[in-house]
Each structure stands twice: as C-alpha cells, then as structure tokens.
Amino acid sequence: MQMTQSIRYRFDRIKGIASLEIDTAGPVNAIGAQFIADLAAAAIRAKKDSAAGVIIRSAKPRSFLDGADLVEIRKDPSPLRLELLLRGFHQALDALATGAFPVAAVVVEQTALGGGFELLLWACDRIFATPGSKMGLPEVNVGLFPAAGGLQTLSRLVGFETALEIVMGGKVLPAEHFAASPVVQIVERHQILATTEKWVIDNPHVINRNIDTGEPPAIDPHQCRTLIQRARKTYTVCPQRPYYEAALAAAEQAIELPFRQAVESQVNHFAPLIADAGVTNKIDFFFTVNAVAPRLLPADLQGALPVDRVAVIGAGLMGRGIAQVCADRDLPVLLFDVDGPSSAKAKQAIADGLDPLVRKGRWPAARRKRLLDNIEPTADYRRLVDVPLVIESVFEALDLKRQVLQKVQSVNPRAVFATNTSALPITDISAVAPKPEQVVGMHYFSPAALMPLLEVVRGPHTSQAALATAVACGQRQQKTCIVVGDGPGFYTSRTFGVYVLTGFYLAEMGIDPWEVDRLALRAGFPQGPLHVYGTAGGTVIHDAAGFLQSRRPELFSLPKTLTRMVAAGYVGAGKPCFYKNGRQPDESARQFVTKAKKQKAPDPDAAAEMLLLSMVNQAFWCLDEGVLQDYFTMDIGAVLGIGFPDFLHGPARYVSQLGVNRTRQRLLEVHQATGLPFFKPAREFDRLVACGGDGNLV
C-alpha cells in the first residue's frame, strides 16, 4: 500500500486489481496540484504493477470528486498557473486512460462534478453508480467551462445536443440520467463493489474507450455548428460572461478534431478566463453563498422550535410552491385555502405541476408520490392546534393578513407565525396580534420551488425562537437564508422595486421600452425591468411602489407611465402589458409612455449603469436604515433574490470595484440630471468616505 496525500493506491496481487481511493484535503474531494500529481503517480504505479484492471472510488461520504479546487485557484488566479494545472490534469487522465487495463469507477451516493465527471468520462471505461448519485458539469456557475474534454466525452453518452445543454446550463443530474448509455450502469449499493470487480476481471480488453472509440461521430459537424450558433444566441447576450463564449468557441474549434487535439485546444480558451474580474467575482460568490452565508445567521439556532410539520395558509401560486418545497423535504404540510374544495384543488395543481418532471425523467415517480403524500389539504383551522409553524401566504393585503394572524393565534398562540409578504412590514401585520413576538417574515421568491433565496424578516418584537424557527425551516428547505430587519419592502423588494421604476423612467427619457429590456439583458440582468412588470403583475408592482412611496416619500416616486398603464388595465398576467404571449413586443403599450420634458435619453451604457446604480443605492439605504447590517447579506440577497448580475458579486462588490467615491459621484450626477429621488446617495457612502476606504467592502 502506498500513501500519497490525496489518493490511496492499493494493489491486490491475487486479483491483479489496482484500487485508487480519492481522499483530498477538505470536506469534498477537489482537483488541485497535489491531486493531479497523485493521479499521475497512481497511473504510473498501476502500469508498473501490470494491473489487470483499475477501480477508482472515493473515501468521502457524499463526494466522489467535485471539480477544481477553487480555493487553490483563487489564491493565485494567474492564467499561466491555470494552464499548467489543466495540462497536468489532461496528462494524468490520459496516462490512466491509455493503460493496458480496463478502468472502472464506483460512485456510491456521491457527486462527480466538473473535472470529477470529466475524469469518469475520459479515464474510465465503465462507471458504476448507485441510485442517488449525481453527475454534471456545473463549471459555468463559477465562471468557467469543462476543459478536460467534458463536452466531447459526454457527447458520446448523450449526444452532442444534450451534452451542450448540460455544459451551457451548468447542469447536475441524477446518475440515472446517463444510464441509457452502456458506459454508466446503475447498481444497488450492496452489490456495487462485487459487480465492478467482476466487470473488470471479465473485460480485460475493454480499454482506452475514449481515445480509440471506434464509435461513429455522434453528430455531423454542420449540425454541431448550428447548435453552437443557437446556443450563442441564448447565452452570449451579455458580453460580461466570457465563459459562455469561451465554452462555445472551444466547442466549435474541437468539432472536427481528434480527441487529444480537441482537449488540447480547450486550454487556450480556458486559462485566460481566470484573469477576468467577473469570473473571480463568480468564484468568490460561490464561496460567499456556501461558506459565508451560514455564518451570517443568528448564532442561536438552538432556540428553534422542533418543527415536525407545517401549515401553509393561502394556496395561490406562492403558497403551493412553499407547500411543495416543505413536502419535498419530508415535512408534512397542512395546506389551507378558503374552503375544502379549493384546498384540494390546490393540491391537485401541485400534482399536475410535477407531472412533466416525472415524464421527462428528471424526478423518479416515487419522489412525486412521497411529496404528495406529505400534503394534506384542509380548511379547518382547528387542525392548527398542535402545528408548530404556520406559514401564511394569503393575498398581499394588510387587513386580510391581520385577520388570518388573529384567527391562527386564537387557535394556537404558541405557533410561530411566518408571514410570506414581499412588502408589508412585520410591525404592521403583527400590530393587532395578541402575541407579536411569535410573528416573523419569511419572504419567498417566485417560483418558490426553484428560487434559492429566503429572506427572513425580524420584526421589532420577533422573538429569537421565532426567528430561529423560520431560519431552521428555510435551511431544511435547502434555501440560502438571509436575515434582515423590518421596513417597507424589507431589503430585496424595495431594491428590486427601484430596478423596475428605473426601467419605466428610462422609457420616459426616450429610450424605446423594448430597448430598455434588451440593454438590461446585455448588462447581465435575467429579465428586463419592463418585462418584469408584466410577469410579476402590474398591479402588484404598482401597489408595492405606491406603498414604498407612501412610507419613504423622500426616496421613491411613481412614473406616470406606470400609473397610466395600471389605470388602463395594462397589467400583464393575461391582460396586455409590454409583451404579447410573454415575448413579442406589444406596440400598443407605447401609447402610455409619458415622455419626460427636456431630458436627453441616456446612451445604452449610461442606462445600464442607472439600472445598477439604482439598486446599489437602495441597498445602501437599507444599511442606513438598519434593514441590512452587513455587505455579505447585501450581495447574497441581491444576486440570489432579485437578479443583480452574478458576475458582479452584488452591490457591495460593485461599489468596491468602482470605488466608493466614484459611485457616490456618479449617483450625485445621475440624481442631478434626472431629479429622481432614489439616486440621492445613501449616507453610508459618506461614512465610508470619512473612514478613508475607497473599496474593499466585500
């Protein structure tokens, strides 16, 4: 037995099988310089031992091998270093793949991500995985792309089109998804080792599958180019995400190259990415969400009530989504709507929504069944008597929410009452409640099942236990939780609000409304502000903006265009708005756009900057008002909740990189030029300037 730092090599002389057990430093297995050296050494050793077969496995309980060691890369983000690292990885994989022995991998309820999946695809002739294992190429999520032949090797399993979708979407899928190919075989846990050994011994000549495939090309080059071109249209709208173009350029260059040259050609597309500020921002954001976010939560989560089931009151789109995420995490749900039949109908709607997932093979049917078994529709408030957590998600109207709260507390005053509201202060909702300390905000984002963020709102009376209960529940739902203070629109809604308002004002300044949305997309926002107006619902936007204006008249103003559109019934969601059928511009909306007098339309760059600055400034006002306490929370909430461009890391990093003084100066200039109140620089900027730092906020 040979001990190296990250791979344990064992050679079984009787069976002739070499076993490589991956166990890198850190909580998950990751590919760094040490691992690459050890992998190369293990390949040489296996050749020297004349192994009849090699089996690769992992010592970590949940992780097979989860891609590059980002901590190591971030420490010295130089393209040359990354290039050397990547070439080393290629060589090690090639050495293993070209050995005169079959290579098999054993994945036991683990994840093989990015470079880890590429190792399986390149170096292994057969992959044995238990159900519950996950594989994928999520590199684009950290601003990179698979550069160890991932697209090429995966194409052989699932075809070029699907492989490209996985690469560009940064997708991670259950291992079953790849089992249509003979290369991936799903085996139950108790049989997996025996099955793998048997296969290795029985197939001494199944070697070098990935170098001399002998398989016909999966697809013709012309069609590849068409698919790449199509992906380019979807993914490269925003030039500040260079990793998408790099991935596509690498894919394009490799189309007709033999495998080794194809892989070689990826290096020059890959290595320079690390010098891009947007890429390092994305890597940092990955750490911010995964390593920092949990540390920002109140230390005292022990005070959380044990929650063995929840009630969700209000079964609209949001309520159903919340019920679904609870039930999916094995938390039994009582689902309330106005009456019994409505509640039952809501459950049916959840069931219908899950059908496509099962049909497309994304979900096993058992998961859907278990989820639905966890949901019990009812309208009987007496059932709440022993429910520890009630999540209220009724229509956004103060009186209605107060009524529900009183009704709940009259049945069960001990329950934690979490209200899902996007703008109403917890203080207002709990003002007439007998036990305001039990009331907390849980602001979900739509669609609740998919959006990763939960904004937990601490009202002035909210008890530590109620807060902890809400946070613990959010964590169980696998949401990234941020805790914010109370106030109109809390943090995210008011900050998102000014994004939409700025969109309207840009149109009023003379930019074509649909061009406003296009420039927002080019700036990196997921959806243009006027498009948001239709999808979120014009009435909701209008009411929320009006509410914010009533509470903070010095900071908010309502564009005339918005008021006129709502008055005319142009509110989206079935009614007309800026778009027909969700995407075609509806020219008839133009009639409502009220031209601002004597104002010059900003150029596209200045307009995009205004969208960013409006959000940034509002986020900093939230610091002034104590709604936010720290810059990490600011950045997490903005990117995960309201579409602030991820390659900027968030408002605080944006200010750090632009400079505090420069940001403040730009805000003053825009404020002066437009007179819009929400561009008045937050006092936080003055404080930072006085403290002498021009950046380094986060």
Add this chain to the structure above:
Amino acid sequence: MADQCVIVSAKRSPFGKYLGALSETEPLELAAHVARSALSAAGKQIDREIDQIFVGNCIPSAFETGSVVGRQIGLKLALDVFTTTIDTACCSPLTALRMALWGMRLGELDAALILGVESMSRVPHFSRKLRAGVRVGPVELTDPLYPISYPGHRPVAVDASDGAEKYEVSRRMLDSFAMGSHLKWEQARLAGRFDDEIEPIRVRKQRREFLFSQDEMPRPDGSVAEIGLLAPVFGSKSTTPGNAPGLNDGASAMVIMRADKAAALKLPHLGTIVEQASATDTAEGISWIPALAVQRLLEKTGTAVDDLDLIEINEAFAAMPLVSTKILADGNPQKWLELLSKTNVNGGAVAIGHPVGASGLRIAMTLVYELKRRGGGQGVAAICGGLTQGEAVLIRV
C-alpha cells in the same frame, strides 16, 4: 519666539507584527537604533547638544533587565545625561515629551531626546510561585499581554467596546474605519509618505539576517465584510482582532530644542510644539479620553476644533478615534464625518500596529511630517492610556 519648542528630528523603526521581524531584536538595540537615527537626521550629529533623555516604555520586562531602561539606552548611546523612564501606559512617550517641554519652559534644558520603545513579542510569561518553590502541582504562568487588563478592572477591549456602544458607534462603522486604516496606510506607503519617518533596521530572525524597512502588519487586501465576520473577544460586544491593533514591536525617537538654539545651530526644524495637555477620567473611559485631552488642549490654547487641519488619534482600538471625534464634533453627524476624514489620514495603529510605548511619538511625527507635506498648518495628536489617562499635543508647521 525664543522660548518656542521645535521638533528638530523624528524617526521610528518600521513596526513589526507579533513574533515577526523584530521579535528577536532586543528593545535596547531597537531604541538605540532609532535614537541614533534621530540624532543624525538633521544633517549633523547633535548628540552633544542633548541635555536630558526621556524614555516612554510600558512593559519593561521585555528588556533583559527591566529597570531604568531609559538609562540603559542612554549609556548604550554613550550619552551620559540624566535619563528619565516613564510609564503612563500608551501615553508614555507623549508624557515624556510633555516633561521635556516643562524642562524647557523652566529653563532647565535646551534640547532633549524623547524615545518610545516597546517589544511586545519579547515580553516573558511569568510566575510568582517559583520564587518560593513549587512542592506539588502545576505551575501556572501568567501572560501580561493576554488580555491586557489591570487588577480590579475589566480588559481594555471591553472598555473600548462599551465606549463605542455608549456613543452609538456601530460595529460596521468600527470595521469600516479599521479597513480604512489599512487602505490609507497602503496609499501612504505607495506615495512614499513613510519615507521621512521610517529608519530601516538590520535584523536577525531564525538565523536569517535582513533589512527590515516596512511596517509588517497592514493587510490592505481584506474587506469590511470579512472583518465583520470575526467574533468579539474577551467578553466584549464589538472588539475583534479586526478592529484592534496587534501586539507589536517598534520604537520612535524625537529630538526637540529651543527654537533659538536650533537657529544658532542652523538646524532646520520640522514643526513647533505649541502646547500639550493631559486628562483623566473614570477607569473605563479609555475610548473617549483622547477627546477630553484634546478639549483641554484646545481650551488652553484658545483653538477651535475647526482650526485643526489634521487629527491623529491613536487606534488603540478603532473605537478610540471614532468615539473621540464624535465627542469633538459635539454629536453633530455631519461634523463628525468631516473630522473623521481628517483623522489618521495615513492609517493608524489598526494597520500599522501598536507597540504600546512607541505609538504616541509615531502619531506625533506622522502628524508633523504630513502637515509639512501639505505646506503647513496645525493639528493635534492624542492618545489614550491604560486606566484612562490621556495625552494630547498641538503641533504647528
């Protein structure tokens, strides 16, 4: 004019971090090094002009023999003049300066050498048990640095944090100012603004010998948010390793002279010491005592806060400059920010480090050099000391 007291020269060592570059250098050597530098900085040797030496030092046990350390330094310099060693905690070197000023005004001396020295890396742990002998059981060693506190009083880290709370200085403000300290230091270093005051020193550490020429502790690549993640220490509410200085090593030296004597010797001068003042308050008041000392000083000299071009308030913790400027601004938020923006403009102890007995002279010399660089003006340097004594000096260039 004739009895005015002028600064003829001022030099310091780069400040070392705890167990860093200066940790194997004897404080005696360190003090002698900066003293020699100050004695020759004005373009000629002025050793013979010195009438007395005043040495500030708080933790003399760092010396091989922790007694009359000032006289030890004087003899090392071959300066057989009366030498006074002063311990008023972090106030020490400014108290030393104030005593020299008295002497000058009394006509007892015409020129003095002021030193401040501290080697916190070299402070030994101690035990009082060993002298009588240990029969059975373990010997407990006391660390006088951990935490820095006084019998019957709470750790200074707690006092600082309570002061911040009392004057409503938020944790984020403390952390922002702390980060600002590192960034201002970085800007100043890049612009060469420490070149005047720092005298590099050859040091040995772990068998390696090298020229130590730049402050060792600043970390300008951090962030406010990361500092915000650090947990408070010693039971305080907001004091963390991020908004406090480290335990540091360093020494500072200054030569002051009667203006007429300096003129007679054709020595250029850096600035004038207009006046000094001290203050005391209840023992937990260290965060605001610099403000009280400054207020007394301004009153004494008939100067208004607005007349000050620059302010140095030692960052014993980030709370000190924040709380003290808030008091000087009389709670006016706008005024507070104005004062802050001219406070510690080249960074402070949170970045540079706080060798406790040397910092007072450092802020005074940073002030005089920066005023000079700006073409003149006046400013104060103020510092707090353990058990709440404060020193402030008004300097005009």
